Amino acid sequence: MKKIVSFLTVFALLLTACEGPQGPPGFDGFDGLDGEIIASSAFEIELDFIEADNYEFIEAYGFDVLPTDVTLVYILWETLNGQDVWRLVPQTVQFNDGNLVYNYDFTQTDVRFFLDGTTDFTTLDDAFTLAQVFRVVVVPADNVGRTDITDINNVISKYNIESFPKR
Template sequence: MKRILTVISVVALLLTSCEGPQGPPGRDGFNGFDGFDGADGGLIVSSAFEIEVNFNAANNYEIFEPYGFEVFPSDVTLVYILWDTIDGQDIWRLTPQNVFFNTGILTYNFDFTQSDVRLFLDGTIDFATLDPSYTQNQIFRIVVVPADNVDGLKNLDISDIESVMTYRKVESFKKK
């Protein structure tokens, strides 16, 4: 019995002291503190800009605006409209945004591609009958969220521009 225990102990000692070839290096882990992958040490930053738009019949109540920076096919674009200003504080709303009239509905809407964003009026109302306050000098903020961080948006209230700006570390908007 002693002999069996000695053999098992020697075999166990030999197996635990052996070392095989080193495998390939692994990827850096996800940092739960700040939510960024530490793979290359780089910081992924959202690009954003602000634009003032005049909708009219001449432009078919739509504006195409190129980004002016690289946007990847998997990136996501969010568009906010300056809805009101109260006590000097800007109130932003995520589009699409509806305005209801007795004669129909006006919708501020958008779509986007890899090269530009299109801002347009939609709805059932005759746009030509709208007061200029609904069509002229409309201010929009466009935020492009890199696809690497789309999963992080699951628990984020994207309707609140301040929370998106804070999450994506957007400190200022370039006016076009």
């Protein structure tokens, strides 16, 4: 019996001393690009879409944006019971003569807000073109598919955004 216990003890020690192959190295809280920490930047902007500017507005970020980052834009759609309602752009409004689309595109240096659609922009009420409020959030592309980006509150929570500086 002592031989079996001794054999099992030696066998157990041999198994616990074995080591498998080392896996690939992971990140130490960095995104792997020159040690920069993955973070989200954001700002809020109020702008006017006017004919003289071809119903578009270009805003530089004012902070570093990595080539792999993604820009999300939300428009203040309405206020219900004192609560702001934000919608992910693009957003479409239907009229009798066509549609209006609030849209955007972005580069690594700026974001462009513009009106698109089939309606005659010159006939739009000022409520659709003046004092439009947008929130811009730049997030690391690796994380975009992991969050419901249609809800701005999910994005704010996920990326620990504390405020939207006004521009």
